[in-house]
Amino acid sequence: MGPTALPPHRLYYLHNFVQALEWVRARYADLLDMPEQDFIARFAQLPEPAQALLVRLVMRRGPWFRAGKLVYEEIGDIDAAAAPLLALGWLDATAPMALTELFALHTHREVAALFAAPGPHPAQPKSLTKAALLQALQPHHTATQPYRQWHPASTEAVWRVAEHVIALCTRLRLLFFGNLFQDWSEFVLADLGLFQYEVVPFDAQSRAFQCRADVDHYLALHALRQALDDGAERAPLVAAALQATSPNPWLQRRRAKLLMRIGQACEKAADWALAEQAYAHSTHPGARHRRIRVHEHLGRHADALALALQAQAAPESDEESQRLARMLPRLLRAAGPLASPASPQAEAHRTAATTPLPPPLELALPHPGPTTSVEWALRHHWHTDEAPVFYTENALINSLFGLLCWPAVFAPLPGAFFHPFQSAPADLNAPDFVERRADLFAECLRGLEDGRYRALILERFASKQGRQSPYVFWGALSEPLLQLALECMPAAHLRLLFERLLQAPVDHRSGLPDLVRFWPTRPVDQRYELVEVKGPGDKLQDNQIRWLQYCHAHGLPASVCHVRWQGAPGVEHPTGAVAT
Incomplete structure (x- = not known):
């Protein structure tokens, strides 16, 4: 050099x-x-x-x-x-x-x-x-x-x-x-302007760790995770993780996540008994569902059913409810004639899981070539100056939420911020993240009721430009896109979308439909639509189904479009309703 x-x-x-x-x-x-x-x-x-x-x-x-x-x-x-x-x-x-x-x-x-x-x-x-x-x-x-x-x-x-x-x-x-996934290069990236961070005021007492034991505990969990990634024997890892308890809630969440990862490694190796032990002591989301599956592999159908019914009575998330609705009929059959009949709650879950979404649109398009995705192909097919279409996937709804609720997300609460290179509050994954900021989020959402939200979102788009956020996708945003969204998407619809994000501030950031269509000159009830795009052989993912069901239940315009390629060998041409 x-x-x-x-x-x-x-x-x-x-x-x-x-x-x-x-x-x-x-x-x-x-x-x-x-x-x-x-x-x-x-x-x-x-x-x-x-x-x-x-x-x-x-x-x-x-x-x-x-x-x-x-x-x-x-x-x-x-x-x-x-x-x-x-x-x-x-x-x-x-x-x-x-x-x-x-x-x-x-x-x-x-x-x-x-x-x-x-x-x-x-x-x-x-x-x-x-x-x-x-x-x-x-x-x-x-x-x-x-x-x-x-x-x-x-x-x-x-x-x-x-x-x-x-x-x-x-x-x-x-x-x-406060973590080991960031390193000293953060200083350089910030100095070069590649990463910009929100300036959050905090005093010298704002710390990630309050005692030396917490630091030791974090490093011990990190060492176990590295050993797992390096292929260490699983039984000693489970034993060590079970001993690594802490009174610190966020360290306990890290331990629960580690046990979940160890359980998955045991499942991959078909070590079902050890996987069950790891899952039994993990409170990480999804661990209970995987434990039910392990009970099935071990032939312990009564245990699997009992745990599923327990989960059904108090599901940890929409995702778990969705999985339970699929599992319960199978678990009831496997448990045999002595099993208790399905409870009203089980029947409700099963009904919800089988409630059909509106029929998908079907569209045959010329094959765009190997470098163009099905989403871009449909976007190009639909897009006009009078009815513009954008491929935003999770970016638009999350960004609108993140800009409107910026003061709540970056509130200087104790334990949330403690160094200048944080792109998100440290407690974003905590169960009480929204509860601790309930008044702040409520004040942000009030802007949807009194009409301030448009000016607030556009002002923050300009003043916070480029600053790291867990919700705002700067690279996918433009002022014309935001103007269209704010003009075409009613405030009541935005509130419904934002309320679901607040139900699970991390998990619900994904699964939103691929495209958003705008009709600026049409009546209000036809001014926008969210569209999930599926190409040949693609299926809806669970988180996509949950978002579509939520939109359908609350009257939000969201649909699915199945695209087939015209003249593709071995591919049948679609029949039924044709998308326009």
């Missing part, structure tokens, strides 16, 4: 890291132990090149690095920058290295040359692929040893970032962000 290509602030990443350390020290001093406080103090005393090198290495995928491959113009002499880090033990030049780690550091040509001399390895390593060479060498090189012993002829320095430094920086990152 030439000098002109360097960012204006060469050490931007170092200053961002220092800012995060100061933030953590100011807000979490009571949660930092002596080694962590010592690290922060010693880091501040390091020469700037050493600080920059450590931050570079921590941000990169490691933990092993070859000095000759590290070229940072703003740091300069890499060996000189590494010297203070080696003296502190934060870099280690003598750490034992496994054969797999050696291979990860070198190219195929380099490892083939390294093992070309006589020894317990293939006679012609160059003839093998790198993976095959590694496989052939592993039985003969099971011990770990320092890099110098692997490659005595090398004059290049090879360092490992110390494990305690990696663990400590991971903990500090967790304290700053």
Whole structure:
């Protein structure tokens, strides 16, 4: 990278890291132990090149690095920058290295040359692929040893970032962000303007963690999830997750989600008993339904029916109600003649599940070619200046909601915001998310009653442009689209749509119909329509069915259009009503 290509602030990443350390020290001093406080103090005393090198290495995928491959113009002499880090033990030049780690550091040509001399390895390593060479060498090189012993002829320095430094920086990152899916690149993306965040006021007492035990608990759950992803044995994972209880509600939700994931892995391996154990202790949405399925696989039909009836009496969501309605007839048959007859509630669920939607529209179109989706093909077919059509899927309704309810979503409530890079409140998934903001949401929705909503949505579209939000899809929005929606969609309809979003603020964001049609010059009752598009062989997904049923039940114009390709081999031409 030439000098002109360097960012204006060469050490931007170092200053961002220092800012995060100061933030953590100011807000979490009571949660930092002596080694962590010592690290922060010693880091501040390091020469700037050493600080920059450590931050570079921590941000990169490691933990092993070859000095000759590290070229940072703003740091300069890499060996000189590494010297203070080696003296502190934060870099280690003598750490034992496994054969797999050696291979990860070198190219195929380099490892083939390294093992070309006589020894317990293939006679012609160059003839093998790198993976095959590694496989052939592993039985003969099971011990770990320092890099110098692997490659005595090398004059290049090879360092490992110390494990305690990696663990400590991971903990500090967790304290700053409150999660581990965000990293230090958030600073850079914000500085470049690629990500913009709402500025939410919060004081120094606004923290993700209130005690050190919560941090330890989060890291323990994270380690279990990583072990699951790495293919670890499932039984010890279940046992560890069952022990990982916490009085902290949001950590308990993370544990429930982990148990759900472990249960799914057990199901995939047909380990039904272990899957049942994981699901039995998980309160994550969907775990109860999967536990019923596991009971069926185990032949425990009475248990499956009992749990289904229990769920039916107090379903956790519309999704569970929908699934139960499909399962109960089967469970009643499997339980045999001694089973209790279907309750009135079960019959109601079954009736709701079989209540037909309005007949779908059928339309035959010329095949648009492999690069055009069925949704775009139908949109192009229908679209005119007098009756414009937009392919928005989940974007339009969510964005209208997100713009109108922006003050409620980004309210500075305790435990909702605690660092400047949050695209959503931390409690968005919490059961009491809406309840905690009930008055704020009610005030936002009052704008639909007194007519303020149009001006509010358009003003926020302009003033909040580009800021991250869990609901607003900036890339799919334009002022003409919003103007059409606000002109053609009655406020009463928007309120019904928004009320369903508030029933499940995360789950109900998806499943909305693909297209929205507008007729600006027609009577009010025909001014817009939501249309779910299905191509040949496509079926409605459950969340799409639930949205369509809701719209149908509340008189909202929503329909399904089945598209077939004209003249497609092996595809029958549709019959029945033709869409126009």
